[in-house]
Amino acid sequence: MTLDLVMRVRFAPSPTGQLHVGNARTALFNWLLARGAGGTFILRIEDTDFARSTKEAAQSALEDMRWLGLNWNEGVDTGGEYGPYFQSERLHIYRAHAVELMSRGLAYRCFCSEEQLEMERYHTLRAGQPPKYGGRCRDIPKDEARRRIENGEPAVIRFRIPPDRDVVFTDVVRGEVRFNTEVIGDPVLLRSDGVPAYNFAVVVDDALMAITHVIRGEDHVSNTPRQLLLYEAFGWTPPLFAHVSMVLGPDHSKLSKRHGATSVSEFRERGYLPEALANYLALLGWSPGEGEELLPLEELARRFRLEDVGRSAGVFDVEKLAWVNRHYLKAADPARLAGLCLPFLQREGWALQPGEADRMYLESVVPLAAASVDRLDQVPARLRFLFDYSASRALEDAVIRAEAIAVRPVLDALASELEGRPPLIDREAFRAMAARVREKTGQKGKALFHPIRLALTGEAEGLELDLAVPAIERGAMLASSGMVRVPSAAERAGLFLAAVDGP
RNA sequence: GUCCCCGUGGUGCAGAGGCCCAGCACGCGACCCUUUCAAGGUUGAGACCGCGGGUUCGAAUCCCGCCGGGGACGCCA
Numbered sequence: 340m341t342l343d344l345v346m347r348v349r350f351a352p353s354p355t356g357q358l359h360v361g362n363a364r365t366a367l368f369n370w371l372l373a374r375g376a377g378g379t380f381i382l383r384i385e386d387t388d389f390a391r392s393t394k395e396a397a398q399s400a401l402e403d404m405r406w407l408g409l410n411w412n413e414g415v416d417t418g419g420e421y422g423p424y425f426q427s428e429r430l431h432i433y434r435a436h437a438v439e440l441m442s443r444g445l446a447y448r449c450f451c452s453e454e455q456l457e458m459e460r461y462h463t464l465r466a467g468q469p470p471k472y473g474g475r476c477r478d479i480p481k482d483e484a485r486r487r488i489e490n491g492e493p494a495v496i497r498f499r500i501p502p503d504r505d506v507v508f509t510d511v512v513r514g515e516v517r518f519n520t521e522v523i524g525d526p527v528l529l530r531s532d533g534v535p536a537y538n539f540a541v542v543v544d545d546a547l548m549a550i551t552h553v554i555r556g557e558d559h560v561s562n563t564p565r566q567l568l569l570y571e572a573f574g575w576t577p578p579l580f581a582h583v584s585m586v587l588g589p590d591h592s593k594l595s596k597r598h599g600a601t602s603v604s605e606f607r608e609r610g611y612l613p614e615a616l617a618n619y620l621a622l623l624g625w626s627p628g629e630g631e632e633l634l635p636l637e638e639l640a641r642r643f644r645l646e647d648v649g650r651s652a653g654v655f656d657v658e659k660l661a662w663v664n665r666h667y668l669k670a671a672d673p674a675r676l677a678g679l680c681l682p683f684l685q686r687e688g689w690a691l692q693p694g695e696a697d698r699m700y701l702e703s704v705v706p707l708a709a710a711s712v713d714r715l716d717q718v719p720a721r722l723r724f725l726f727d728y729s730a731s732r733a734l735e736d737a738v739i740r741a742e743a744i745a746v747r748p749v750l751d752a753l754a755s756e757l758e759g760r761p762p763l764i765d766r767e768a769f770r771a772m773a774a775r776v777r778e779k780t781g782q783k784g785k786a787l788f789h790p791i792r793l794a795l796t797g798e799a800e801g802l803e804l805d806l807a808v809p810a811i812e813r814g815a816m817l818a819s820s821g822m823v824r825v826p827s828a829a830e831r832a833g834l835f836l837a838a839v840d841g842p
Numbered sequence: 843g844u845c846c847c848c849g850u851g852g853u854g855c856a857g858a859g860g861c862c863c864a865g866c867a868c869g870c871g872a873c874c875c876u877u878u879c880a881a882g883g884u885u886g887a888g889a890c891c892g893c894g895g896g897u898u899c900g901a902a903u904c905c906c907g908c909c910g911g912g913g914a915c916g917c918c919a
Contacts, residue, residue, distance in 0.1 A: 351919090355919075390918090391919095453916090453917070456917085457916095460915090463843095464915095468843075469845065470843090470844085470916095472916095495917050516846070516847080517846085518846070521845095523845090523915085524915080527917050529917085530917040532917080540919095541919090557848090557912080557914095558914070558919090561847095561913075561914040584847085584913095585913075591912080593912080619854095622868095624854085625855080626854085626866090626867095628855095632868090649848095649854090651848050651912090652848070652912060652913090653853090653854065654852095655854095656854060656869085658869055659853070659854065659869075660868095662868055712880080721880085789877065789878065792877070798879090799879080800879035800880080801878075802880090803877080
């Protein structure tokens with residue numbers, strides 16, 4: 340295998356904010372392709388927008404990538420033969436290449452002020468013309484340009500786009516795309532401060548980093564002809580291009596803040612599992628085939644083919660994401676679930692510094708709640724009955740209060756069956772106890788269990804009782820200072836009765 | 843405004859001329875399970891394949907036009 344047969348793909352976010360799920364999906368497609376083909380996945384940071392780029396955003400993008408499981412084998416943090424991988428550290432490279440184009444007459448200095456350009460844009464737009472750069476500085480003689488530079492006049496370097504030429508390329512997902520250069524203005528290569536503009540920096544980097552497949556968002560298709568012309572100017576072989584469609588919100592506009600969570604970190608904070616988000620994202624615009632959708636990343640990579648990626652934009656469907664997440668929640672390791680839920684429990688003030696025994700307890704109880712929930716941030720609500728039992732709160736509800744009074748015999752029997760007895764540490768013990776209450780009161784079914792639920796959990800709904808009650812009893816046996824105390828079933832029965840009698 | 847891209851049930855996909863009066867999944871409805879809410883299981887409704895013309899014995903699949911949506915047009919990426 341020769342070197343140029345090795346597939347090299349890259350994901351190159353600009354660190355100007357949180358990693359958007361749409362970009363994460365682009366990153367995922369890159370990763371899947373590289374993984375499936377034994378290629379190299381490169382991570383580069385495009386931080387040439389000094390005004391908006393931050394170190395923190397770059398860092399959090401890396402974290403999000405790792406969290407999703409999209410590890411890269413070359414690039415920022417990891418290193419490699421083609422660095423540096425921060426564009427801000429490659430300024431001298433872009434400058435040299437811009438100078439080269441200028442010396443060959445393919446690029447030129449432009450002295451137009453931003454105000455001038457804005458006015459120009461306004462007028463061409465009004466005249467119904469494409470608002471491209473008009474080329475005012477195209478033919479300034481070189482020595483005049485040099486003189487003006489020496490006089491300290493600010494200037495950018497622009498690339499000379501050849502007139503009336505069709506630029507054609509075959510997009511791997513879209514097929515043949517054709518642009519005529521008449522609609523393209525001369526793009527800025529280097530800004531007046533010497534920092535490269537996007538269209539120049541990507542080309543230089545992708546070429547120098549030997550990228551073979553450029554997979555990026557659809558919003559870049561119209562940039563592609565400019566970039567192709569740059570490859571041509573340098574005599575470089577362009578990579579293959581694949582433009583993946585956009586991710587839309589429910590109203591079919593570009594997915595944005597007003598649609599809810601849009602960044603990877605937000606999804607993490609709401610308690611989505613990384614494998615769920617990644618799996619869902621892979622399904623948006625692509626299908627693994629054979630009717631199976633819930634598959635591990637490695638398997639997705641095995642099946643992934645760029646040609647099969649859909650061309651139309653996709654609506655981000657939170658419901659389906661929830662379905663995927665539920666699947667992975669049920670499959671997740673208890674210890675991991677407990678660890679992931681800890682922050683949510685801490686936020687409620689229930690488990691501030693859990694010790695070893697507490698952790699084991701949480702591991703036994705968190706999966707119970709996680710099995711019936713969409714997201715981990717919903718777990719505390721399903722576990723409230725353990726750590727935040729309150730008979731009086733339950734009885735604030737007039738309907739519940741009335742019911743409690745009506746079923747007083749069951750409550751009494753329950754309390755006496757619990758009093759002084761060993762804790763109900765498993766479902767058999769609970770069922771035996773419930774059977775005795777049934778015998779005593781003659782109540783069965785809902786009339787029997789609902790009062791028991793009310794008294795013991797303080798809630799009208801929740802986990803199955805033969806799971807919930809042993810969880811209560813085991814919690815009550817915990818001697819812990821790092822976690823809020825869990826009252827036992829016997830205590831609860833007494834407290835509830837007292838509250839029914841109370842005001 | 844100009845250029846580019848897209849268009850299969852509410853949503854995501856399958857379909858690459860006859861196997862499709864269109865299949866799968868999410869969601870939705872019903873039912874089952876059950877001591878409750880969920881979860882889970884079963885089952886049902888839901889698409890004139892954006893519209894109109896062609897080509898063809900035959901089109902969701904090919905061609906043309908229209909409409910609708912999106913993207914781009916920056917010293918942002």
